[in-house]
Structure formats: C-alpha cells, structure tokens
Amino acid sequence: MLKAKQSSEPIKVVIRCKGLTQRDIESKAREAVTVDQSSCEVSLHDLANGKCKKFTFEQVYDEDSSQKQVFDENAADIVQGVLGGYNGTVISYGTCASGKSFTMNGSQEDEELEGIVPRACKVIFEKIEQQEKKYLVKASFVHIYQGETRNLIGKNKNKSLKIFETSDGQIQVKDIKTVRVRDAESLLKVYRAGLRNSYVGSTRMNACSTRSHMLFFITIESEEIGEDDKPYIRKGVLKLVDLAPAERTRKTCCTGERLKEANSVNSSLSVFGQVVSALTSKRSTYIPYRSSSLTTILRDSLGGTSKTVLFTHITKSSYSYDEVLIALKLANRAKFIKNKPTLSLLSDSESILEFQSELSKDELVENQEEQKMHSFDVQSSIAQDEPADHDSMVIEQEQKLADEDLSVNDEKDIGEQDTPDAITVSQQ
Ligand SMILES: Nc1ncnc2c1ncn2[C@@H]1O[C@H](COP(=O)(O)OP(=O)(O)OP(=O)(O)O)[C@@H](O)[C@H]1O
DSSP, X not given: OEEEOOOOEEOEEEEEEEOOOHHHHXXXXXXOEEEETTTTEEEEEETTTTEEEEEEOSEEEOTTOOHHHHHHHHTHHHHHHHHTTOOEEEEEEESTTSSHHHHHTBOSSOGGGBOHHHHHHHHHHHHHHTOSSOEEEEEEEEEEETTEEEESSSSOTTSOOOEXXXXXSOEEEETOXXXXXXXXXXXXXXXXXXXXXXXXXXXXXXXXXXXXXXXXEEEEEEEEEOTTSOEEEEEEEEEEEEOOOOOOHHHHTOOHHHHHHHHHHHHHHHHHHHHHHHHTOTTXXXXXXXXXXXXXXXXXXXXXXXXXXXXXXXXXXXXXXXXHHHHHHHHHHHTXXXXXXXXXXXXXHHHHHHHHHHHHHHHHHHHHHHHHHHHHHHHHHHXXXXXXXXHHHHHHHHHXXXXXXXXXXXXXXXXXXXXXXXXXXXXX
C-alpha cells in the first residue's frame, strides 16, 4: 500500500448540549451548564456551592443547534476525505439520554432532523454522481454487546466475531458482513436494517437507550491512473460510531440483563478513557487499545491515520452534574490526541483485480438489462405498434436490483459474493 504521510493534527472535539427535558423540569432539576457558542466555552456550575468549571473546545453547540449545521460543520469534511482515500471517524459519546443517537441517526420522519449517518449516505452518492470515476461502496454494521462484536446485518447475528491484527499491522474483524451498495437509498436500507436489529432497552433515563456500541462502516474505493501510468485504488473507510452510555447503575436502578449490559458498557468506556489518557500523557509508554474490542477497532481513529471528530454530548440537568463532569474531562483530554491522516493508495495487483472484477459485474448486469430491454422493445413494438416506455422499464429493473440486494432484514444474505472474510477497520 502506498501511503502519502501527512503531518499530524489533533482530533476535533465537539460538545453538543441538550436542554432540560419536561421530566427534568417536573423533577425540579436546574440548569447546571451554560454554553457560549461564540467563545466555544462550556461552564459547568456546581449549584450547591456556587463554583464553576470552564472548558473550551473547537466547537460547542447549545440546544438550538440544527442537525444540518452539526453535519455541515463537522462531518461533511470527513466524508469528503473518505471519498478522497482517507479514513474518517465520527464518534458519538456522552452521558445518558444526552442525544448521542439523535446526532448520529436523528429522526426518519422529518428530513430536517436526519442525523449524521443518513446525511453522510446521501452526500457520498451526490458526490459520486458528480465524478467521472467509478466507485465501489460497501457497508458493514456491527455492534459490541456485552464485550462481543457481532454483525447487525446478514445471518448469524449472534456469532461473536474475532478481531485480529494482520502481519502488516491492520486490525480486521473476521466474518464481518459486508454489502455492496449502488445508491444512497440502498446504503440507508442497510443502516436501517442494522438499527432494527440493534439492542435498545428502556432505562429510567431513556425509553430508547442504546445497550451496545454500534459501528457502521462505509468503505469507498475508486480507481485512477497514476503519473506512472499504473492503476491505483484510493480507499477510505468511514466509521460512524454511536457509543452506549456510561451508566451510574445506582441511578438508573437497572437489574438483571440491563445491569450486565451496563457493567460491560462501563468497562469498555473506562478503557476508552484510559486510551485517551495514555495518548495524551507524556509519561505513558503503552496505549491499552487491546483491553477492549471497542478501542481495538478504534485504534486507527484515536492516535492513528484517521480524520476523527469526537462528539461529546451532555445535558444541562443539575442531576447529571457528576456524569457531565466526567464526560467534559474526557473530552478536554481528547483535544490533545494527535492523528496523522494518511492517504491510502493501493497498487497491489490483488486489490486492483478485486476492484475491477466487482465493476465488471456491473457491466454484466447492465448488458443483460440492455438485452432484455431490446427484446422487450422489439416485442412490444410488434405487438402494439408503439415505442416501448424505456424510462419506466429502467426504473422497474433498478428497483428490483435494489430490493434483491438489500433484503437484509429478512435474514436473507445479500451480495454474498461481495462478502470478504474480513475487512480492515484499523491501520497501524
Ligand atoms: N438536540 C436535540 N434536539 C431535540 N431532541 C433531542 C436532541 N437530543 C436528543 N433529543 C431527544 O432526547 C431523547 C434522548 O436522545 P437519544 O436517544 O439520542 O440519547 P442517547 O444519548 O443516545 O441515549 P442513551 O444514552 O440512553 O443511549 C430522544 O427522544 C431524542 O429525540
């Protein structure tokens, strides 16, 4: 793999603050957080003793921020980078019910409320349509539930997937389900099918609380001819990560399975915090990535070659003071993590052949469709003595293809031929 090294840059840390909910107001919570968007300052007030802790970040959003603004100002660049052959990561972290899933997924009912993932899916294909180049787009969706990495799409969703490191230092997830997609709608279908399979449970803090860390991967490859007249594949992986919340189990009063889930999430988030600390401490000689599946998969995103934005969600409620303080302290440290975004240009014959053979399948399908249309054209002209309706034929055929490819939720494996044993999710 050819890699044009770039200089290091800090990961972007963004704070998004949610206002008091009706429930907070009814339970007499007060506002313990103030956000100054112009100075990018967040103040956390200890209302009992009148003290205040101030933090500054690259970008802070109050409760009136729009989904579009949040995407445009933080994720659009990352998506553009992935199209250009860089890895990109968006991580949604924060306290319970603070809007982590709202930022990533948002609401399907109202386009204005769509989150980063649906917006990214649309932008990717809008940009691809503006290009002459051919692109391959593939998606995978896994979650980490009680310490096990599992597919959220395809068959065998209960199988625990192994994470391993290849001899050249890449982190891969074995048997991850990967689906080739040809348009934004299909990509969104994969995402939504995975979401339907995710584990959401009711807690005292949130009726729809995420019980596992969810990681949606979009791999984008494009081919070009280099100055040496040889073919190269530009390859970028976009990781869209919705983390489960750290939970004070005494507060959420969960028991049984919910308690096990919370303990497992807390332990992986504690490793996440240790990795952030180690990466930003001058004294540290070891980064404990391997202590959890989450940080192993995110190795490239934290201190690696990815362009990364870390959203830290907090709420204004005075009852969440302790959790907000922990989240702000982690975010404040994460500001000092440096990554080296690195362009990935593949020149090995295996990658090029794989890319070209995928594209040749498209040509085969296109030729078959053309032949079918031609015979339909001739037959219908003979039968009706009228020209065939080409446009509606094409739309029908495309719809059929999309449906066949994306019947993910029916446990029917899709794009089986597209499924490699493993995909690279992290690089040294
Ligand atoms: N900025 C926002 N504007 C409007 N509604 C929001 C906003 N952020 C969150 N919400 C609403 O607050 C509720 C909780 O949000 P969400 O489920 O996204 O939180 P979460 O942090 O993912 O929760 P959990 O930690 O339990 O997984 C949802 O009803 C969501 O629609």
